[in-house]
Amino acid sequence: MIPTPALEFRPILPEILLCTFAIVGMLYEAFARRPDPVPHLAIAIVGIGPAAVTAYALWDWSGPSYVLGDTVAVDRFSVVSRFVLLGAAFVGCLYYTHYASRDPGSFRGEFYPLTLFATAGMTLITAANDLIVIFLALELLSLSLYVLTGITGRRRASEAAMKYFLLGAFSSAFFLYGVAMAYGAATSTKIVGVAAPGIVQALAGQTGSQALALLAMALLVVGFAFKVSAAPFHMWTPDVYQGAPTPVVAFMGAATKVAAFFALIRVFDVGLQPLTWDWTPVIYGLAVVSIVVGSVVAIAQRDVKRLLAYSSIAHAGFILTGLTAANSTGIGAAMFYLVAYAVVTLGAFGIVMLVSARGEEQTSLDAYAGLARRSPGLAALMTVFLLSLGGIPPTAGFIAKVTVFSAAIGAGNWPLAVVGVVASVVAAYFYVRVIVYMYMREPAEGIESDDGVMPRIAAGVLAAGIVVLGIFPGILTGILEPASIVRW
Amino acid sequence: MIRLPLVLLFSAFLFSTGIYGVLARRNAVMVLMAIELLLNAVNVNLIAFAAELQDITGVVFALFVIAVAAAEVGIGLAIVILLFRNRASINVDEVDLLKW
Numbered sequence: 001m002i003p004t005p006a007l008e009f010r011p012i013l014p015e016i017l018l019c020t021f022a023i024v025g026m027l028y029e030a031f032a033r034r035p036d037p038v039p040h041l042a043i044a045i046v047g048i049g050p051a052a053v054t055a056y057a058l059w060d061w062s063g064p065s066y067v068l069g070d071t072v073a074v075d076r077f078s079v080v081s082r083f084v085l086l087g088a089a090f091v092g093c094l095y096y097t098h099y100a101s102r103d104p105g106s107f108r109g110e111f112y113p114l115t116l117f118a119t120a121g122m123t124l125i126t127a128a129n130d131l132i133v134i135f136l137a138l139e140l141l142s143l144s145l146y147v148l149t150g151i152t153g154r155r156r157a158s159e160a161a162m163k164y165f166l167l168g169a170f171s172s173a174f175f176l177y178g179v180a181m182a183y184g185a186a187t188s189t190k191i192v193g194v195a196a197p198g199i200v201q202a203l204a205g206q207t208g209s210q211a212l213a214l215l216a217m218a219l220l221v222v223g224f225a226f227k228v229s230a231a232p233f234h235m236w237t238p239d240v241y242q243g244a245p246t247p248v249v250a251f252m253g254a255a256t257k258v259a260a261f262f263a264l265i266r267v268f269d270v271g272l273q274p275l276t277w278d279w280t281p282v283i284y285g286l287a288v289v290s291i292v293v294g295s296v297v298a299i300a301q302r303d304v305k306r307l308l309a310y311s312s313i314a315h316a317g318f319i320l321t322g323l324t325a326a327n328s329t330g331i332g333a334a335m336f337y338l339v340a341y342a343v344v345t346l347g348a349f350g351i352v353m354l355v356s357a358r359g360e361e362q363t364s365l366d367a368y369a370g371l372a373r374r375s376p377g378l379a380a381l382m383t384v385f386l387l388s389l390g391g392i393p394p395t396a397g398f399i400a401k402v403t404v405f406s407a408a409i410g411a412g413n414w415p416l417a418v419v420g421v422v423a424s425v426v427a428a429y430f431y432v433r434v435i436v437y438m439y440m441r442e443p444a445e446g447i448e449s450d451d452g453v454m455p456r457i458a459a460g461v462l463a464a465g466i467v468v469l470g471i472f473p474g475i476l477t478g479i480l481e482p483a484s485i486v487r488w
Numbered sequence: 489m490i491r492l493p494l495v496l497l498f499s500a501f502l503f504s505t506g507i508y509g510v511l512a513r514r515n516a517v518m519v520l521m522a523i524e525l526l527l528n529a530v531n532v533n534l535i536a537f538a539a540e541l542q543d544i545t546g547v548v549f550a551l552f553v554i555a556v557a558a559a560e561v562g563i564g565l566a567i568v569i570l571l572f573r574n575r576a577s578i579n580v581d582e583v584d585l586l587k588w
Contacts, residue, residue, distance in 0.1 A: 132548075136552060143563050146563055158574050159571065162516065169560055170510055170526070172560075173526035173530065177503060177530050179549075180534050184537040
């Protein structure tokens, strides 16, 4: 007889709402005579808005820290991630609505339900306290993203979907093998056990097999490294970023990284905390390789989407730099970096979508030549985003880089910080090159950029946020400070 | 009573076969089958641990994995069909429009 756990559904209300409205969207797509983007967008917003409200209600949660049979954690850490992820989903839906309006024949209403399902998986993975739930949430978000990647059905998109699927499924299998090993080592899949000892208690008490625990740690690193696109597990990233429709890339690039990193922080900084001395060198190595590979290979790129993909690999390395500190300073730094990165990615891909007025043809660097003359607004916004990606003040990217480097130095990992700073200088070259193209080249003939208003407003708000955070980082750090202490 | 290390070795062998299949096979459907092998190797592990540790969690987890594997194959085959419609081939080596 399996005892029934006490049921407390409030901590997973955001996920319940997202899934409910995803199903409503699917029914609308199935039964409407001519599905239209506007009702789809309305359904998605009706799901995302209340989800954010119910997530906010958890900020001052006074109930138990772990609910639903210790499978879901309730803490401010997960509330922060939910806000970022829901924001990314909202912006992604806005972008797609505009993207579809340019070419009504290519409209696929499934985008909205799939985005909501992916978001539900992402928000759940950051709150999960059980490796089974983490695995299920990981699959929910991955399977939705595979389909989203190929949603236009074009050649490039279908190739990107194929590559993403094969490599993603391969990495999920490694992750799963790691989970099985952790279960064998700890007799439990809970990260923190309240009713019965969880992984962290078993590892701290050394009740299980140490060899299995180390094997589990290595395999979990591989699984997470694939998802956060850290080198040398980054092979899928450039292809998927280039092949997938731009609104999907905006959502996926921002949200997957946030979700996977928050889950990584919970699994490693909480669950595998007794093994800190074993996993820090691994994270250290991944950080170095990612920073170097991302920054160096990006120099050779002529396609802006691929350029941003390699830049995202380098940024994964910077975030890992903060995590090598393995304390709440490092977690806080990584969280700040993730928020800044998510905002910049959403904005930058919004501009990429607007510059490429028809489909996905104009993503090469040449399409950006003379952009400042054709549409000065777009060029100015893109400049803000590129400066933030490069880590140049007064943008949030600068503050983010400073905080992760100081966290790493505080933990004694100054060689890593040196590598990071040198790579940032190298990276400044290819970010500035795009700016040079926009402002100092003659515009090419026959290239028009989109004059959509809604994505422009969204990108403008994101750019304003980047600058405000760059000048007054205290607004965000004040929120992140109480959230960066993950309890066990 | 089968001893645990033997089962773990068997599952590691199964997993390695799957890895070989993913890396060496050129046909996308074959790669999908190799991925199934990977997931089932994990199932063997989970059941072996559950039996050894006298704990129900592993068995429940294996059921979840079976369901997820089915969903994964569904999505995978759909993507393979999409690719076949676009290119009239499902050879993963010929998927080369995107490269650095």
